[in-house]
Each structure stands twice: as C-alpha cells, then as structure tokens.
Amino acid sequence: KAGVTQTPRYLIKTRGQQVTLSCSPISGHRSVSWYQQTPGQGLQFLFEYFSETQRNKGNFPGRFSGRQFSNSRSEMNVSTLELGDSALYLCASSFRQGGAYEQYFGPGTRLTVT
Amino acid sequence: AQSVTQLGSHVSVSEGALVLLRCNYSSSVPPYLFWYVQYPNQGLQLLLKYTSAATLVKGINGFEAEFKKSETSFHLTKPSAHMSDAAEYFCAVSDQNQGGKLIFGQGTELSVKP
Numbered sequence: 576k577a578g579v580t581q582t583p584r585y586l587i588k589t590r591g592q593q594v595t596l597s598c599s600p601i602s603g604h605r606s607v608s609w610y611q612q613t614p615g616q617g618l619q620f621l622f623e624y625f626s627e628t629q630r631n632k633g634n635f636p637g638r639f640s641g642r643q644f645s646n647s648r649s650e651m652n653v654s655t656l657e658l659g660d661s662a663l664y665l666c667a668s669s670f671r672q673g674g675a676y677e678q679y680f681g682p683g684t685r686l687t688v689t
Numbered sequence: 690a691q692s693v694t695q696l697g698s699h700v701s702v703s704e705g706a707l708v709l710l711r712c713n714y715s716s717s718v719p720p721y722l723f724w725y726v727q728y729p730n731q732g733l734q735l736l737l738k739y740t741s742a743a744t745l746v747k748g749i750n751g752f753e754a755e756f757k758k759s760e761t762s763f764h765l766t767k768p769s770a771h772m773s774d775a776a777e778y779f780c781a782v783s784d785q786n787q788g789g790k791l792i793f794g795q796g797t798e799l800s801v802k803p
Binding site for chain 2: 607618631669673675677679680
C-alpha cells in the first residue's frame, strides 16, 4: 500500500496570510490526525478526524481548523498566520488494532512564516 | 491528564554498545504506549507498541521495550547500536478513549560514535 502523502512539502507564507495543507491517508484508514512539530514545543496534537467528523481536538486557537472528505483525505487550514506558526506539520492516518490506533505518519509539510 | 517524560534529550553511545532510552508516562487509565523514530527531514516511523498484551514488546530494527506498570515506565533498548540508529526517538501515550490522539514526549536524540 502507498504511504501517507502530504502536499505541499515546503511552503513559505507571510504573516497575516492563510494556508491550506493536504493529507492523503493510507487506503482503508478512516482516521486522520494532525500534529505540529517545533523545536521549542515538540510534537503537539492538533486534531483528529474520523469518518468526516472531528473526534478529538488539541489546545490550539481557532485559527487552526481542519476537515475530512468522504474519501478520508484531510485538509488543515491556518488563518491569519503568525511567525510562531512556522513548524513542521505532520499528518498521520491510523487503523485500530488490539484496541489502539496504530498511526502512520507522512513526511510532513514544512511551513515557514516570514 | 496523560503525559510522557523522556529522560535525557541527548544520548550518545558507541557503535556496538547497548542503547537505553528512557520513557515514563502518566495515565489515569490503562495506557497504550508507542515508540517512534524520526530521521532528519522525515516523518515518524513506528518502532513498536504496547497494547496490554505481552509486557515485553519487540519492534523493528532490533529494538524492544518493556512495560513496567509499577514504575510507569516503557524504556526502549537495543543490545548493539548501529550507526544507522542515529536519529530522534519519541515515546508516546494514548488510551482507549483517545482514538487517534497521541501525547508525545520531548524526544531523545541518539548519537552513535564509531
């Protein structure tokens, strides 16, 4: 099976702009989670979508939003970008095995805000 | 609330030496525990997971980890380090109520000296 793909891989935006990142999960996986990775804060959970519904949400401001489509592809959007939003954004798709959701990560989108 | 603490942000070993990366967790319900590895400019790769079956879990690339409830630990070990093991390692926790939400530790960067 093909792995998790994320587009674009690299992105440069200016403060105040908005950005949309895309994630295509592994075929058959219905859960998609998003994480932000920064040197200072490490890996932080943004939100999870399952069957087009947000199932879990992390502690991020409302500027961060997401959605999932019927084919399980997901997008996340960040509006009114701030310098602190510069980060690696990772998407993970998962399936449930042995009770736990086993997550498989994409390569990430590196967002730089100037 | 769940949390994960990884002791030591940097660990350095010689090639052929034992690798020991420490992880302690906090969870009010039985946890699911994971170890991931991240190579530069890549996403995270699942090394192994604990889901309440065997307490000694074997993963890929010769790594294993032991779940010790009394110590709330899930340390990662490998008997003999290889140069290709140099990477950043993350311990993560979730539970049956969290779906696809992982809480990560701050990460441990492993260096392997020739």
